Amino acid sequence: MGENNTEGGNLAQVQHVVLVLSGKGGVGKSTLTTELALALRHAGKKVGILDVDLCGPSIPRMLSVGRPDVHQCDGGWVPVYTDASKGLALMSIGFLLENPDDAVVWRGPKKNALIGQFVSDVAWGELDVLLVDTPPGTSDEHLAVVENLRKHRVDGAVLVTTPQAVSTGDVRREITFCRKVGVPILGIVENMSGFVCPHCSECSNIFSKGGGEELAKITGTPFLGCVPLDPLLSSSLEEGGDFMKTFPESAAFNAITNICRTLLETLQAA
Amino acid sequence: MxxxxxxxxxxxxxxxxxxxxxxxxxxxxxxxxxxxxxxxxxPDPAIAEIAEKMLTVKHKILVLSGKGGVGKSTFSAHLAHALASDTTKEVALLDVDICGPSIPRIMGLEGEQVHQSGSGWSPVYVEENLAVMSIGFLLSSPDDAVIWRGPKKNGMIKQFLRDVDWGDLDYLIVDTPPGTSDEHLSIVQYLSSASIDGAVIITTPQEVSLQDVRKEIRFCQKVKLPIIGVVENMSGFVCPNCKNTSQIFPPTTGGAERMCKELGLPLLGKVPLDPRIGRSCDEGKSFLNEVPDSPAAQAYNSIVQSIQDFCSNHITEEQSVG
Known part of the structure; x- marks a missing residue:
């Protein structure tokens, strides 16, 4: 491990590798991964996203890259770039499916083989940060990702939760997972934290409030911040727009920008 | 497979x-x-053993979704509560989400342990006629992570079906983890000779969720699992202050309604977002008892009714065939 690893292969020029994890599904891992990537790019960083959610890859849609053909070069699979500046590179299982409605009905061993390839065979080139978006849980994909990335480096994991106890309960288990496999926790993000009614500005805590921050306190992990529920953010993701560019005045925008800044500081301090 | x-x-x-x-x-x-x-x-000898065990279970319902966090466990729990509100019915809820078991908390059973008896594992009872089984009951602390690969998870599911002393049941509801992977293949495989009534598919209104759910529907078709219908959860939010509705998760592609029309599936109903649902789940109480006259509870009840109707038709069809 370490930056001076000369055998890092395709990850040799990747400065930082960050996993986005959550024990719970649907808490916004892919959303946060996408928005963090966009925020990092606005901060002038070169960013890559590796989407290892084999059964439900959402990132291609969120970045509206469609279903491009993935090409091979000498160095491996060429990631898909969101624009000509090549500031944001993406590799997802979604690109390899023939039919977008196809279910990837695979058991563990087959998934592990693909993840091994994913991690080692993508020609990322130079990147400041590689974000790895994972499926929910603590199972095959997670072990495979950690095992394969560890050969190079893993800076740590950002854990995403929603405020309710049902969700933080699952994320507690994810913290245990990180400790067991030796992945440092960079911090916890509380997503879907409150909803401000656009009609009367009354804030409703649809999924309760404060659970993420409390979890961070109990488990002694850094708290990165809250991201409120924001219909603008959901529709922007549906349309694959760049929320970070389109809605700079929204509350979610500020929250994500702050989280991005804290994350960068943590990475650079390490 | x-x-x-x-x-x-x-x-x-x-x-x-x-x-x-x-x-x-x-x-x-x-x-x-x-x-x-x-x-x-x-075939795995367990399949025949499970089929025998399931002879005393009238209806088996799977709750599925390709996407996580759309409300599978919330729905499963409330379906179980609603079915069990008829005290003449015996209901059981099996949680096969091995890595993220939420059912113990939602049912107010956190910290409960499973007991071993001569006839197998005894499930934990919420009411006299409502039994629950989850891997959560086998963990020693809420921090315990189950870091298991596929084969080990499958073994656990097999045990849940074969070795739990369910007794005579009217309904067995199976809550699943998101995706189309080991757990799903296993449950369908192990119940292959025991005839599953069908699957209830849960989604939220956005396309990002629907695209995963379409995959789950493909999965059902691949493994020949009947689909009872689709539930659209988190469907709009009514501000408790000004009563205006906001589409927090906007149905940009027509939501579950259009998907169901396209795929020829019944839409069982739409459940709105309500902060009281999440709160009841955190407290381990049934939302249907807490606020029975709320629009969300009414939506739930009508969905449960459709599922009951489906199941009783399923029986008559079987009888007319056999």
Whole structure:
């Protein structure tokens, strides 16, 4: 491990590798991964996203890259770039499916083989940060990702939760997972934290409030911040727009920008 | 749907395939001899054992969604509560989400343990006629992570179906983890001879969720699992202050309604977002008892009614065929 690893292969020029994890599904891992990537790019960083959610890859849609053909070069699979500046590179299982409605009905061993390839065979080139978006849980994909990335480096994991106890309960288990496999926790993000009614500005805590921050306190992990529920953010993701560019005045925008800044500081301090 | 052992080479044809033990990929595999002998092609004896065990279970319902966090466990729990509100019915809820078991908390059973008896594992009872089983009852602390690969998870599911002393049941509801992977293949495989009534598919209104759910529907079709219908959860939010509705998760592609029309599936109903649902789940109480006259509770009740109707029709169909 370490930056001076000369055998890092395709990850040799990747400065930082960050996993986005959550024990719970649907808490916004892919959303946060996408928005963090966009925020990092606005901060002038070169960013890559590796989407290892084999059964439900959402990132291609969120970045509206469609279903491009993935090409091979000498160095491996060429990631898909969101624009000509090549500031944001993406590799997802979604690109390899023939039919977008196809279910990837695979058991563990087959998934592990693909993840091994994913991690080692993508020609990322130079990147400041590689974000790895994972499926929910603590199972095959997670072990495979950690095992394969560890050969190079893993800076740590950002854990995403929603405020309710049902969700933080699952994320507690994810913290245990990180400790067991030796992945440092960079911090916890509380997503879907409150909803401000656009009609009367009354804030409703649809999924309760404060659970993420409390979890961070109990488990002694850094708290990165809250991201409120924001219909603008959901529709922007549906349309694959760049929320970070389109809605700079929204509350979610500020929250994500702050989280991005804290994350960068943590990475650079390490 | 072939089974591939974890120590098999990459191109393993699957232990139950025609080529098992004979393919070029099998050269050097530690299981080659066993596969070539034909022993692996016989169905897992557990399937027959489970079928026998399930003879005393009238209806089996799976709750599925390709996407996580759309409300599968919330729905499963409330379906169980609603069915069990008829005290003449015996209801059981099985949580096969091995890595993220939420059912113990939602049912108010956190910290409960499973007991072993002569006739198998005893489930935990919420009410006299409502039994619950989850891996959460087997963990010693809420921090415990179950870091298991596929085969181990499958073993657990097999045990849940075969070794739990369910007794006579009217309904067995199975809550699943998101995706289309080991747990789903296993549950369908193990229940293959026990006839599942069907699956209820849960989604939220956005396309990002629907695209995963379409995959789940494909999965059901692939494994020939009947679909009872689709529930759209988190469908709009009514501000408690000004009563205006906001689409927090906007149905940009027509939501579940359009998907159901396109795929010819019944839409069982739409459940709005309500902060009281999440709160009841955190407190382990039934939302349907807490605020029975809320629009969300009414939506729930009408969905449960459709599921009951489906199941009783399912019985008559079976009888008329048999």
């Amino acid at each position: 072939s089974d591939v052992p974890s120590n098999a080479p990459e191109h393993c044809p699957g232990t139950s395939s025609e080529k098992a033990g004979k393919g070029s990929a099998c050269q050097g595999c530690p299981n080659q001899k066993l596969c070539a002998s034909g022993a692996t092609k016989a």
